[in-house]
Amino acid sequence: MTDLASITVHLRDRIVSGLHRGRLHGGDRLPSFRQVAGYSGANPKLVADAYRALEGEGLVSIRGRSGVYVAEQERLGEGQVLSETGRWMASVIAEAWKRRIALPDLPEMVRRFTGSVPLRAAFVESTEDHMVAFCAEIEPALGLKCREVYIPPEGVREGSVEAARMRDQLIDADLVITTAFHSAFVHQLTEGMPAPLVAVSAHPDLGRAIHKRIQDGVLTVVCVDSRFADRIRLVYTGDHADRVRTVLVNDVWAVNRLDPSEPVLLTRAARRKLEDMELPIIVPHSPTLSFESVRELSEVIIRLNLERTDQTAISPVA
Known part of the structure; x- marks a missing residue:
């Protein structure tokens, strides 16, 4: 993430997501040029150029x-829609015009691309x-119905009954969905x-x-399966794996001893089992998916809808 385009996209995505999820508001201070350069590895001058581009937007x-700072956002339609959303929709319409798609045809086109069938x-995970x-x-x-297909904790031998x-x-x-932890096996499967x-x-x-949490001290991971915390250590902590503390949601004694003022990494599955217990969290449950994953899934959804629509159109009538 060291070129102008990727820095601009990164900052835009964070700001837009924050605005629509209520985590950012007009007037909120954003990371400085040097702070963004520090965690992204980009030249501070490139970060400044990216911010100037977003100022123009x-x-x-x-x-x-x-x-x-986050620019103040006017609200449209009796306050129901942020002006940023209006600008985004205008760009969608303008891009459609480039492709000779008339505005009245857009809603049906979206339905045909994403909701025909x-x-x-099937989501495969352990x-x-x-x-x-x-x-x-x-x-x-994304409007998909996910069937949960669990891989046994001990793994599965290729060619076995399992x-x-x-x-x-x-x-x-x-379509079949999985994570990087199982992609090689699921590809074979x-x-x-x-x-x-x-x-x-993610x-x-x-x-x-x-x-950020590990730099400040210890990260407590509250989860259902200890292997989730092991993944956090493997992927994110580098030389600081010892700063990750695991609390399993079924360990009542450990859960009751959690400091209610200490933010934790709480999984959505663990929250469901805790029911009414409230814990401060270091990051919201949503968004979970990366933009790249949403993009890839969307492309597959569009392709499958168009293929199924074509098959329906050419199938013989009984």
Whole structure:
């Protein structure tokens, strides 16, 4: 993330996401040029250029030595819609015009591309924490129905009865989704199947929140499966794996001893089991998916909808 385009996209995504999820408001101070350069590895001058581009889009306000702030956002339609959303929709319409798509045709086109047929996804994972986190976002956000297919904790031997059983659970799926932890195995498992395979990744806000917490001290991970915490150590902590403390949600004694003022990494699966217990968290449960994963899933959804629509159109009438 060291070129102008990627820095601009990164900052835009963080600001837009923050505005729409209520984590950012007009007037909030944003990371400085040097702070962004520090965690991204980009030249501070490139970061400054990216912020200036976003200022031209009406997203930020650069106030000299005072810093960079979220620009005040006018609300449209009796306060229901942020002006940023209006600008985004205008750009969608303008891009459609370039492709000779008339505005009145857009809604039906979106429906045909994304909602012509119900799509069944099989999500393959071994930990409940990752399974619940991703499925809970994929289903409402992308309109997919996710079937949970668990890999046994001890793993699956290729060619075994268990592998055959898992393959049977995937055979009628329109697409198969997994994480990087299992993508190689699932690729072998789905070989020869028509369903496309997508390996999703986590939103970068998770990594940033973990790194910040570990720099400040100890990160407590409250989860269902200790292997989730092991993954956090493996992927995010580097030489500071000893700063990650695991608290399993079924360990009542450990849960009751949590400091209610200490922010924790709480998985969505663990929160469901805690029910009414409130804990401060280092990062919200949503967004879970990275932008790249949403983009890849969207492309697959569009392709599958168009293929199914074409098949329906040419199928003989009984």
